Structures are given as structure tokens and as C-alpha cells.
Amino acid sequence: MIEPKDIAAFFADEKNISREDYLFFDYIFECSIDPKLAAAQLCSEQSTAQWQRAGVDEDLRLRFGAKVVALEILSTSKKSRCDFPWIRGNHFTLCRVRVAHPHRNFGPRIPNLLSAMAGEGPFYCPGISTIRLCDIHFPESYLKLFEGPQFGVRGLRERLKIHDRPFFIGVVKPNIGLAPGDFAQLAFESWVGGCDIVKDDEMMADAEWSKTAERMRFAGTARKNAEKETGRPKMLVANLTDEVDEIERLYEEAEKNGANAVMLNSLFTGISALRMLRRKSKLPVMGHFTGLALFERMSHFGIDGVVLTKLQRLSGADMIVLPGFGERMQMTDESVLKNICACLEPMGNIAPALPIPGGSDAADTFPRVLEKIGHVDFGFIAGRGIYGHSGGPRAGARSLRHAWEKATASPPPL
């Protein structure tokens, strides 16, 4: 634990620091000690935990120390918000804090950024009983060190010639166990019925019963047939989630065989794998949220989805699948909208990514989703809502398009 005399060195006035040298991390934390001491400790632990050598007159905090630039007391309580067995005390303070962290400490590297802002420092910090990383803000100089989306929303609209409506996306179901030919047949039907994009389920792998190369060969042919039949460009997304040293090989196979977009379960491959794929890929890249609940479900602990969405966008995701509206995904509307906003809001040189909020959506939920979002820069995604449709996937896809026609009370702009 640092001493009270050390607190001041971990505080700074935001006006007096060189903003371009810092990332800004917003946390909410609960502490059982003096909030100023806890906030200083949070900075110490995530940066210069020991700032001088024994017997050497130096202070590494000046260049390398994280600094509190804002601290707000939100509330106090006698009981902790957490029931961890080791929590003691009867006076807890909930605080909002903004930490300026010098990015020279690690540079433009996602795993190292995560280690600093959400690793051992913040999450094993003496005096802090619970903590949530709520947001991150980047200076332009840091954003410039990243490539961001290669296509972004604009590039996707150009590729698919969709200019004034949402994208309609199907996740082929049954997700597990279908032979590649059967998979392709379902994909074809749903493209013809009105899907713009058809994707592998997030559970799909390069499995023995459906090798990625073979699945994409069948589905790639089906895509071209659907393009001929409809006169519209279509997109086929191959899930390349695998051990990270297999992703490049799978990319080659998928692209060669007719996939024209690729995806990763980026929270389980590591977000850095998404960036690797972005650097390699000539095709649009999609990140999928699976695993996000682990980080963001608890209201006073973990990492807000907004942070992980921003990191995926920074790493080059052109499309980001997110947990959608409604009780099914156990998200508040506010959280879903914040994640959508994180895909689209201005972010220096980093292009907007297409937000795809989903989870058991279907034609009947479309009007609600459209209304909540309030614009058309999103993907509407359905699995069982298309492929579980009693009339088959063509009728399932058509039902989504009908929902759009009805919502806008005009024929769909093709």
C-alpha cells in the first residue's frame, strides 16, 4: 500500500498534462479506505508499482505513472456491494474516477493495454473492493497507430449496394452437425429470400464433419448462384475461430473457396487475433461478442462492453456482432445502445464499424429494434428466426424483409 504522502504524485490536472501522451480510463470503484488513497493506489498498481530503485534518487512516476485526473464520490454505504468473503469494514464509498495512463508504457498493443487497464493492477488493488472499467478514451496520436476497419460501414454499403436500409443477416441453423452441402442449401434459400449476408454460427469450427474449406466451397457456389438469381451482391462469412496459428491458413482456404468475409470470436481468440486477421485480410472482418457476458454482466465489476467494442473496432472489425435488445440477452436497452454508439461514433482515423445487435431476433422483433436504434446503420441478424421458420429459410428471410417494408410502409429499396 502506498503512503498518504504519495497521493499527490498520482494526481494531476487534466489541463496540465500532454493529452496526446495519455489514454483515459474511466472506472467506477468501491473502496473501504480514503477514496483519494484508493484512487492513487489504483494508479500506482497499474503503472509504477515501485517507482525507484533501493538507494537510487529517482522518481519514475513523472514519466511513467498513471494519474487521477477526476475523482467523484457517488455514494456511501455501510455494506459492500459485493459479498466476497474477504471484504471487511462498515464504510464503503462508491467513486467514479478518470485515470490518465501514459501509453508509452506499452505502446499500440491490445494485450498489453488490457494488462494495464484491466489486469493485476486494477483488479487486485488493495483497498478497492469492487471495480468496473466503464470506458476508454484515446488521443488522436494513439488511434493513428492502429489500422481500424478496412471497409467500415461505407465500404460494406458499397460492396453490397445497400444504401438506405439495414443489412439483413442470417446465421445458418442448425448450427452444429449439418453437412457442408446441406449448409449451403440453407444459405442459398435465405439469400434468395432476402438475406444480404449469411454467416457461420459462432459455434462453427473447422470440424471433421464440416471442414471450413469444404463448407465454403459449397456455400461459395451457392452464394454465386444466389447472386445470379437475385441480381444482387451477397456476402458469405466464414467463422475462422481456431487456434491463432491456424487462422491464416483457414483464411486462405476460406477465401479461395468463395467466402467473401471472415469472422472471429474475438474475445476467445484474443482481440489481437482480430487485428492480425485484419492485417492479412482482403475481405471484411467481423468480430463476434460470444464471451462478452463474462466481462460485462455484473453492474459493478468487470469491463463494460463499450470498451471491448471499441477495442474490436480499433483492431479492424468492419462488423461487430453484439448482444441485442430484450430480456433474452439480459442487456438493458441503454447498454445495447452504448455498444452500438461505440461502433459508429467519431474515432479519429478509425472508420465506423457496422453494429449487429442480435440474439433470438426474428421478423416480429424487427420494428422494436429499428425504433430503438432510430437509424438504419445496423445489421439485423436472425438464426432460428430464418432457418427455423415453418415455411423454410426462404420464407424466413422474406419475413424479415416484409417486416422492413411494413415498418417503412414502402417497398424495400433494392
Added chain:
Amino acid sequence: MIEPKDIAAFFADEKNISREDYLFFDYIFECSIDPKLAAAQLCSEQSTAQWQRAGVDEDLRLRFGAKVVALEILSTSKKSRCDFPWIRGNHFTLCRVRVAHPHRNFGPRIPNLLSAMAGEGPFYCPGISTIRLCDIHFPESYLKLFEGPQFGVRGLRERLKIHDRPFFIGVVKPNIGLAPGDFAQLAFESWVGGCDIVKDDEMMADAEWSKTAERMRFAGTARKNAEKETGRPKMLVANLTDEVDEIERLYEEAEKNGANAVMLNSLFTGISALRMLRRKSKLPVMGHFTGLALFERMSHFGIDGVVLTKLQRLSGADMIVLPGFGERMQMTDESVLKNICACLEPMGNIAPALPIPGGSDAADTFPRVLEKIGHVDFGFIAGRGIYGHSGGPRAGARSLRHAWEKATASPPPL
């Protein structure tokens, strides 16, 4: 939501299934619906969410469905253990369940395994208000698809000629901001004082102020000098945590310059990056726990550390740094010991990994750690306990060795 008539197809008698075809996932969950329905839903969502095509007479659950093989009611309550805003109902049941999941669904791939057992299926499952993945059990056939540690505890003991005592490990501090030459000087002092292994902090990166190649060049020379001075083999661990497509390059640079072990913050690079490094590396590999709290801190939510420890071992970690004993790391003794056990217990063809429980340990905490563990197959790790020692790092390292001498009341076996 599945229907009650579908429940039976998601239950099986463990005696009647081919054990070698399944992984076994142990969960504790709380549900607001019939526990059997919730358990069946959990299996459906993590495997064959839709098990037949519209209009086709098929049942993909037979080969691809996850199945409940044990279900135990632990308790009931009127109030949920979680205060998520979307939780409704006034009767909640806490259950322990074992799920048999066919590994043919995804094969020997860590990101896909995580997507199945801890992804959208289990963590966005209708009717389940909170869930924790507590453990995983592998059949021999699945373990054989992984390489596991290349050296393991035995190999590390041979390399370092340490046969009947714990390994003493220093994490050079100050962790951020030291020039490579200063880093090497501190490392040298601590090796000579008695450290067997000196490692980069988990916050260390290939940063501009201490490029990995240069830091290892200085520290590699210091290692050789320390070996000469002490007549003992010493180990230098380079933190290669970086974007995943940089890790191989950094490995080459670190090895060439004198590192003789390498590490990753595997939860942030992705555990799969650890496996990639293991396949590439001629040197022992270390996994570091930073980020683990995000998964395991909540008692009724997330993923137990044991699961992530097992996955790191499976992926080839020879050494696994874990949160250690005491209030500082906010872990119960039971959790620390379970993680240590997961490193060492029999696991088919997968060699034991060296557990390194740590976090603000020093000479004064050594007797307690030794007593709690009860054997010497572990690494005792200190940062500020060595490098923050008032007498300098040589005295700091010596203080650990003195603690060992005192604890065993005999001279240290060199």
C-alpha cells in the same frame, strides 16, 4: 426456449455414453424455472440450438447434443443471488450440473472450446439467472490431441538443478521505466543473492524505453555472469506479451539475446497464443494470470480459475503464475490450493506445470506459503519483496533463501 417434451433428449446416463467422446463441464447455476428444463436448455444452447431443418425428419442431438449427466439441487431462495435489473420471479433454485459435451463439435481448439462451454450458450441462457463454470474434465483421447508442457516440473528441476526445494523467482522492479542496463543490474544482483529465475513484470512490453531485444541482451549477459559467479544455472524469463503476430518475432529476438524462458499474459493474448508459443519454443514457457479476476472473482458467476489453469497447462505452460494466498490477492486459501492442484494433478499425457502463486509475497510470508502448500513443487515469487528491500536486491533475494533455511532448519540444498 425448448419445450418440456424436449427435456429427455438432453439427459443421459453417464454409464451409457461413450466417455472418450465427451468433455465434462461442471456448472453451478441459479434458475427461475424448473431446474430440469433449465439444465436441458443449457445443453441445447451450448450445442444443437436448432437440431433439425424445417421440414426434415432428423435429430442432430443424437451425435452433437450436449447432455446433462448429473443434476443436483443445492438450495432454493425467494431472492436471486444477483441484482441484475432484468431478473424476475420469487423462486430461485441453485443447482450443480455436469454436462457431457461431444468434443467432435469443435475438436482440439481452445477458442472454440471456450465458445462452447463459456460463450453465448451458457451465459445468455433463457431461464438461468446466474452461472459459473466450475471445472472441466477431459477424456484421455482429447488430452492426446494436445502437446502440454514441453519441460514441466521435472524438466525445470533438471535445467536448474533444483531437486528438493521450491524455486525462487524475482520479478524485476521498478517494473516500468527502467533502462535495459539498469534492469540487468538488478536482475544480476537478485540472481547472485539466491534467485533461480528472474522474470519481466507482466506489465513489461517491447516498449520504446526498453526494447525486448536490448533488455534481453543486457540481462542475458547478466545471467551468464551470475551463473559464473554462483556456479549455478539461472533462468531469465522474457515477457513476450504483444499482438499475437509479433510473438514469434519477439521469441526469436529474446532467445538470440540470452533469454532462456518466455512468458505470456495468456488471458489477454488468448490462451491459444500460449499454445502457439509452446509449439515454436525451445525454451520453457510461462503463463501469467493477469486478468484472471475478471473471470473468477464472483462466487456465483464466471469461470473458476481451475478451468483456466487447466487450459494453460493443456496449451503447454511449463510454469503458471497464479494469484497467491492472503487478503492481498482477494483469494480464499481453498481457491489458491485448487489452482495449484490443477497444475500438478495427473492429467493423462499432459506433464505437470510448476505452480507459482504470488502477489506481494516476501521473506516474511514464505513460511505461511510453504505450510499451506505442504510440499516443495512450487515457485516462490517476489517483486517488491526482493527489489524493494532496503538492502538492495541481493539482500532481498538472500532474505528469501534465509526464510527457506529457517523454515527447514537446515542449510539450503544447493
